[in-house]
Amino acid sequence: KNEVEQSPQNLTAQEGEFITINCSYSVGISALHWLQQHPGGGIVSLFMLSSGKKKHGRLIATINIQEKHSSLHITASHPRDSAVYICAVLFGNEKLTFGTGTRLTIIP
Amino acid sequence: DAGVIQSPRHEVTEMGQEVTLRCKPISGHDYLFWYRQTMMRGLELLIYFNNNVPIDDSGMPEDRFSAKMPNASFSTLKIQPSEPRDSAVYFCASSSSFRRGSGNTIYFGEGSWLTVV
Numbered sequence: 001k002n003e004v005e006q007s008p009q010n011l012t013a014q015e016g017e018f019i020t021i022n023c024s025y026s027v028g029i030s031a032l033h034w035l036q037q038h039p040g041g042g043i044v045s046l047f048m049l050s051s052g053k054k055k056h057g058r059l060i061a062t063i064n065i066q067e068k069h070s071s072l073h074i075t076a077s078h079p080r081d082s083a084v085y086i087c088a089v090l091f092g093n094e095k096l097t098f099g100t101g102t103r104l105t106i107i108p
Numbered sequence: 109d110a111g112v113i114q115s116p117r118h119e120v121t122e123m124g125q126e127v128t129l130r131c132k133p134i135s136g137h138d139y140l141f142w143y144r145q146t147m148m149r150g151l152e153l154l155i156y157f158n159n160n161v162p163i164d165d166s167g168m169p170e171d172r173f174s175a176k177m178p179n180a181s182f183s184t185l186k187i188q189p190s191e192p193r194d195s196a197v198y199f200c201a202s203s204s205s206f207r208r209g210s211g212n213t214i215y216f217g218e219g220s221w222l223t224v225v
Contacts, residue, residue, distance in 0.1 A: 033214065041145075041197055043216040086151065094139065095164060096214070098151040 004089050006099035014107055019074040021102045023087030026068070033096065034061050034072050035086040043086075046072070079106045114200050114217035121224055126188040129220045132181055133202030141214070142175055142185050143199040151199075157183065190224045197221050 003026040013019055023032070034046040047054050047061040049070065054061050058077075063070040074081055087099040113132040121127055133140045141156040155165040157177045165175070172191070177183040187194055203214040 035216075041219045041221070043199060043201075043219075045213045045215065048213055088151075094156060094158070095153050096141075100150050 004087055004097050004099040006085075006087050006102050008102060009100065010103045010105075012105045012107065013077055015078060017077050017106075019077050019081070019104065019106075021072045021085050021087075021104070023070045023072070023089075023099055024068060025070075025089050025091075025097075027091060028065075028068075029089050030092050031090040032063055032070050033088040033090075034070075035088055037084040037086060037101070039083075046085075074104075077106045079108050082106050112200055112202050112215050112217035114198075114220050116220055117218060118221045119223070121190055121222070123191055123224055124189045125224075126186065127190045127194075127222060127224075129185040129198050129200075129222070131183045131185070131200030131217060133183070133200070134215055135181065137202035137204045137215075138180075139203045139205075140177060140183050141199075141201040141203075142183070143201065143216075145197045145199060145219070146195075154185070154198075187222075190222075192224045195223050 005024045007022045031048055031050045033048050035043050036046050037043045049061055049063040058075045060073040082105050084101045084103050086101045088096040112134055115130045138159050142154040143151050144154055145151045152167055154167045155175045156163055160177045160180055173187055175185045197219045199216050199219045201214050201216045204212050
């Protein structure tokens with residue numbers, strides 16, 4: 001069964017802290033997406049990865065294909081980073097399978 | 109580009125009524141996806157189209173749900189008759205050449221918040 005697991009489910013941190021959100025999947029994939037959903041519901045794609053590492057501003061995403069694991073890091077976290085972060089995986093076709101999301105709250 | 113445009117943003121309807129949700133994908137995108145999000149089940153794919161052709165509708169919950177894409181710039185998701193358990197946020201998304209290894213981003217609309225009472 002194609003499964004995607006995220007951890008932690010909820011994360012609260014102080015402003016400025018380094019944040020790591022993890023995503024594990026069960027079988028080989030063709031691509032992995034990190035999505036951000038703010039209160040109010042809009043979903044934004046942050047990264048698409050099939051290997052290695054990508055960086056955009058304070059956000060870094062890594063993927064280890066052999067270990068079937070990806071991480072999303074946020075450096076110098078800010079209250080505006082508070083959102084739900086969702087890992088979504090393509091298991092070789094065009095259908096995304098979603099993790100349950102990580103609710104991140106950054107306290108000023 | 110204005111992004112993926114969905115309407116209505118919010119709809120409250122009575123059980124048994126027909127609901128039609130609309131989506132305008134980003135111009136030039138050949139993939140269109142309909143997702144549903146609920147607290148219990150998270151995000152789920154309902155159906156997706158490639159070049160206006162439905163490719164996989166295995167996520168459509170039952171015959172009350174139907175989706176069409178008459179042209180490259182418009183799609184509808186219809187629920188008839190609606191039931192309270194259909195209350196959810198329905199997202200439309202589009203992408204260009206969303207295939208293995210091509211690495212293209214998926215763009216989501218703002219969602220249609222449906223409440224069936």
